[in-house]
Amino acid sequence: MSASSIKEQVYQELSRVTHAISNPKRMELIDVLSQKDYSVEELSKEISMSVASTSQHLQVLKSVKLVNAQRQGNFIIYSITDDSVLRLVSAVKELGFRKIAELERLISDFKADKNILESITINDLLARSKKEKVILIDVRPEDEYKAGHIPNAVSIPLAQLKKRLNELPKNQTIIAYCRGPLCVMAVDAIKILNQKKFKAIRMEDGYVEWKLRQQEINQK
Amino acid sequence: MSASSIKEQVYQELSRVTHAISNPKRMELIDVLSQKDYSVEELSKEISMSVASTSQHLQVLKSVKLVNAQRQGNFIIYSITDDSVLRLVSAVKELGFRKIAELERLISDFKADKNILESITINDLLARSKKEKVILIDVRPEDEYKAGHIPNAVSIPLAQLKKRLNELPKNQTIIAYCRGPLCVMAVDAIKILNQKKFKAIRMEDGYVEWKLRQQEINQK
């Protein structure tokens, strides 16, 4: 175990990258940071973990350049390095959601649990918006919307939805989205809207999925 | 730690996928299997590890459906589940090669070491082959070529190259490829060809990279 070949070293280094995302909390951190930059303290709340542990996980991610750290006043703000990280996570999810039986079970439980009758994808949205005018609402917290959103989407954070129902039409279909497939904000939004007799559909994909899809389209 | 939320369970499951490839030997196994199906014994030779350990690694990969096992006579033949696995590995490499300083160093050492003067990519090849007739040779073992290769490529395994030089033209540029960026077979081929005064260039990408690129193109 003295002079290992370059090939072995390369595999060693590459596996450091995957090791960094091979922990549920770190994967969740990447997912949260995919929406918007956050401080350590905010992140520790998001992932329900002590600040010290959160910091440690962030350092693991930083050591393989999956995230960047930058001081802003009293806080250190973490952010995703670039879109290649999003593509990596997207590839993991694609494989996981398709292939792992346990995940399929979890997701179908989840759907049953949430009474999701219909849910569309980015591609459905793109097709639909070509044919008709679509009312698209972004129910994530406002700062995440500000950091980036799907064009023509209106920001109505879940917390404000009940008060702002008058801004929405009753005779048109409303499409609601949030952070993506694992996020329940849009589900809750649909529940509220349906209860109030709006025609509302949930879109599973979020801003990140939209952004990646755009890049694919632009690659032509 | 009793009833964890579905979200946490999903992250848990997803991290099992990344954990499976977060080991150098397992990543190497995936890479080898990306070329062609292999038995456990063959794989154990390829990755220089005991059969028992190789088998254990393969079971980890199988448990998250990254590979399939199938009996064929006395042997159990392992194969990559499907192209989503290739995309995942490709995403890891993309990020790793770009972002990890240590990897950049390793690769530049590697290139210096091998005296690689020029090397092209899949895109270069596609562009070139539109303009002119290209002599493309596949220097991998013949069975890997048989399992799949870039169209119009001729199979000349590295081991046979010296004997078969008469099959190649001296006045045209020859492009050689092997398993991909981490493989040295094409490098050795170029050395031989240049020594014998052929005009030869190495293509870094291999059959897998070509296949993924084709899929991107077809997605339009």
Place this chain on the structure above:
DNA sequence: AATCTATTCAACTAATTTGTATAATAGTTT
């Protein structure tokens, strides 16, 4: 049916990883 062979299982040790609490640090603000 007996033998053979490739593969997997079991048991074990060494090494690594995880998370928490507490202490130290580094930068901001007053």
Place this chain on the structure above:
DNA sequence: AAACTATTATACAAATTAGTTGAATAGATT
């Protein structure tokens, strides 16, 4: 310059992982 605060480092126990050797298994061949 002092006080403050967010973040990171340290130390530790519990849990998990990696690799080896030798035994067991399951299927194919004779």
